[in-house]
Amino acid sequence: MPNMKLDFLKELANIGTGHATTALSQMLNGRLFQLVVPDAQMLPFTEAATYMGGLEQVVVGIFVVISGDAKGYMACVHPLESALVLVRLLTGEDKEEIDELGRSALQEMGNIMVTSFLNALAQMTDLLLVPSVPGLAVDMAGAVWESILAGAEVTHEVTVIRTRFSTEGESIEGHIIFLPDEEAFAKIALQLGLEEL
Amino acid sequence: MAKTVLITDDTAFMRMTLRNVIEKNGYTVVGEASDGEEAVALYKELKPDLVTMDITMPKMDGITAIKEIMKIDPQAKIIVCSAMGQKPMVIEALSAGAKDFLVKPFDAERVVESLRKIGS
Numbered sequence: 618m619p620n621m622k623l624d625f626l627k628e629l630a631n632i633g634t635g636h637a638t639t640a641l642s643q644m645l646n647g648r649l650f651q652l653v654v655p656d657a658q659m660l661p662f663t664e665a666a667t668y669m670g671g672l673e674q675v676v677v678g679i680f681v682v683i684s685g686d687a688k689g690y691m692a693c694v695h696p697l698e699s700a701l702v703l704v705r706l707l708t709g710e711d712k713e714e715i716d717e718l719g720r721s722a723l724q725e726m727g728n729i730m731v732t733s734f735l736n737a738l739a740q741m742t743d744l745l746l747v748p749s750v751p752g753l754a755v756d757m758a759g760a761v762w763e764s765i766l767a768g769a770e771v772t773h774e775v776t777v778i779r780t781r782f783s784t785e786g787e788s789i790e791g792h793i794i795f796l797p798d799e800e801a802f803a804k805i806a807l808q809l810g811l812e813e814l
Numbered sequence: 815m816a817k818t819v820l821i822t823d824d825t826a827f828m829r830m831t832l833r834n835v836i837e838k839n840g841y842t843v844v845g846e847a848s849d850g851e852e853a854v855a856l857y858k859e860l861k862p863d864l865v866t867m868d869i870t871m872p873k874m875d876g877i878t879a880i881k882e883i884m885k886i887d888p889q890a891k892i893i894v895c896s897a898m899g900q901k902p903m904v905i906e907a908l909s910a911g912a913k914d915f916l917v918k919p920f921d922a923e924r925v926v927e928s929l930r931k932i933g934s
Contacts, residue, residue: 640918640919643919643921644919706825707825714817718826718827718828718830721825721826721827721828722827724825724827725825725827725828728825728897729897729918729919730899732870732897732899733897735900736897736898736899736900736917740878740899742899745896745902745903746900746902747903748868748870748897748898749870750824750871750872751870783929810892
């Protein structure tokens with residue numbers, strides 16, 4: 618039912634990006650971020666990587682496994698250029714590559730963004746959604762996908778929320794990827810007041 | 815004499831951020847732990863006045879570490895600093911013995927306020 622699907626996507630996009638922007642702003646001392654209206658899609662996972670910029674684009678992915686009342690995966694993926702901007706904003710250091718500190722900063726930022734999203738979703742659905750210790754991968758998108766989905770049973774479509782934040786002339790792009798398993802998907806949809814999708 | 819603090823977080827970046835805030839406000843960071851297991855070991859060794867504790871960590875999570883530290887020292891003053899702010903988790907941490915729960919991202923003032931309140 619296309620309308621239900623759209624509602625679900627809109628809800629998730631609003632929750633995800635709203636909280637991500639707030640978290641990012643707070644991490645950067647209240648710097649003001651303007652959020653470009655997010656785009657949300659539900660795609661077969663084979664198409665998701667292409668939608669996000671192609672399998673060969675170098676990206677940074679921070680990802681968690683979700684457990685608790687619902688299971689699944691969640692990730693925050695940035696093109697390398699955006700990740701470098703984030704590292705600069707977070708650490709104050711301008712580097713051409715992502716070094717140890719940069720990785721750590723991105724991991725923490727990704728962790729906070731993903732967990733903020735889960736916290737909001739948990740509150741709305743009254744489900745406990747527990748993120749694992751986050752993993753971080755810097756590689757071509759195809760390889761990052763494999764890291765994110767290692768061991769996953771991908772039967773479902775992936776929800777991909779495209780966001781763009783801009784602040785003082787800088788532009789940061791990112792995709793939030795949400796892949797609940799079959800049961801989790803049904804639980805969340807039900808709790809959000811949506812019937813079978 | 816400045817109160818001593820043990821920082822626990824699996825991310826070097828967060829340990830660095832916390833250290834800066836804590837030291838700027840007159841406390842001494844005596845140790846840094848990157849997981850719960852290390853936190854427990856360092857607590858025994860250093861006996862800090864205060865502990866900051868992340869929840870989601872490898873090897874031993876923060877809740878387990880809190881319980882282990884409280885066994886060693888029922889007077890331990892542990893402040894949770896975690897992105898994971900869902901209610902059941904907050905309740906679990908406080909029931910385990912934590913004295914406060916700060917949700918990331920937090921601002922410096924909130925951290926200092928908690929240290930002052932719990933440390934006194």
